[in-house]
């Protein structure tokens with residue numbers, strides 16, 4: 410038996426899936442188990458461990474007593490739990506796929522070696538909530554499973570062919586080139602998964618697919634996909650730009666940070682209290698970790714925000730409630746990109762696709778976006794489907810009353826499966 414472990418270090422969670430390789434060409438690896446540790450940003454973390462063959466999850470909802478306080482300790486907790494599972498022989502894990510958000514110039518997955526590890530480490534400043542935590546998990550996995558090959562898969566790779574005028578910032582081009590200061594874009598493993606399954610769902614060739622996809626989770630982005638290629642994405646040099654997120658400000662005027670505190674020069678100095686794998690300046694720390702929903706409402710949980718928000722009145726009347734304000738800010742920023750990408754695609758859009766923890770679970774968010782874009786020829790939302798989505802089978806679900814126009818779809822994205830598929834299909838390459 411040959412097993413593939415796929416590990417996805419998101420900003421607020423660690424999602425892990427174990428697959429068995431299927432020795433048949435073009436067959437996806439089959440799921441053995443999934444595990445997740447969520448709310449790492451706002452403890453206590455929640456731990457889940459679910460065998461594919463059963464529906465019963467091992468859950469510890471109150472993990473206050475468990476020593477999980479970052480991605481490394483979350484992974485250790487998973488490994489401890491795996492050891493107690495007599496049905497799994499961890500010696501059979503031959504490959505470990507790691508989601509690494511920033512790959513810089515890497516446009517293909519790479520096997521982890523001294524050299525590639527240090528390359529990813531150097532990029533940590535450009536993905537302060539992601540690359541450092543992913544590296545800590547890579548290190549822990551090499552120690553715990555020394556016979557398995559660790560492979561890094563990059564979120565930025567999906568956007569490697571962005572048009573020059575989209576990826577270029579209007580700054581000195583000598584400096585931009587020398588320091589790699591350009592738009593990279595992220596959530597690429599999720600967009601690759603979305604592209605594949607939505608094309609399948611629509612019976613379209615992947616190379617002919619035109620969609621506006623949004624991945625709205627703790628980190629949030631929108632991507633324009635034309636003829637199967639990313640032509641624009643709301644995240645940029647780092648995952649900070651574009652939409653706000655759980656703890657991220659999203660786009661602000663770049664000079665805002667100089668006016669945020671009175672002793673502005675000190676904002677730009679390094680904060681020695683941060684771990685050695687996460688070198689962020691105080692300014693970056695404020696915009697990446699002390700902003701977003703957390704700053705606006707006190708919670709990083711968008712589910713809690715929609716529960717407390719008053720969404721019955723028009724957006725301009727109800728903003729004394731911070732949760733209502735946070736909700737309308739997210740909708741406003743998403744619409745900004747949906748509008749722009751609708752034009753970038755010249756109106757030739759097969760579907761708007763909702764994905765990521767928030768967009769897959771918030772009927773309120775989907776309703777607000779659907780109402781706003783309806784006049785552009787998108788299908789009107791089918792409320793019966795929108796409200797009962799959690800109980801519906803399927804990876805791609807139509808939530809619009811399709812009448813031949815543009816569709817509204819929800820895609821249950823799976824970055825772990827995307828990595829495992831790619832790893833499995835190139836097994837000989839990785840074994841060489």
Ligand SMILES: Nc1ncnc2c1ncn2[C@@H]1O[C@H](COP(=O)(O)OP(=O)(O)O)[C@@H](O)[C@H]1O
Pocket residue numbers: 419420421422625626627628655709710711712713715765766767768770771
């Ligand atoms: N019922 C819900 N409605 C809206 N948002 C939700 C709901 N449940 C969870 N969420 C949001 O989903 C987020 C997790 O999204 P996910 O994409 O899994 O995160 P990550 O970015 O860490 O991968 C949570 O932080 C929470 O804000």
Ligand SMILES: CC(=O)OP(=O)(O)O
Pocket residue numbers: 418419420421510564595596626627628629648
């Ligand atoms: C790129 C990014 O923001 O990822 P996540 O949503 O998993 O934090």
Ligand SMILES: [Mg+2]
Pocket residue numbers: 419420626627
């Ligand atoms: Mg994620």
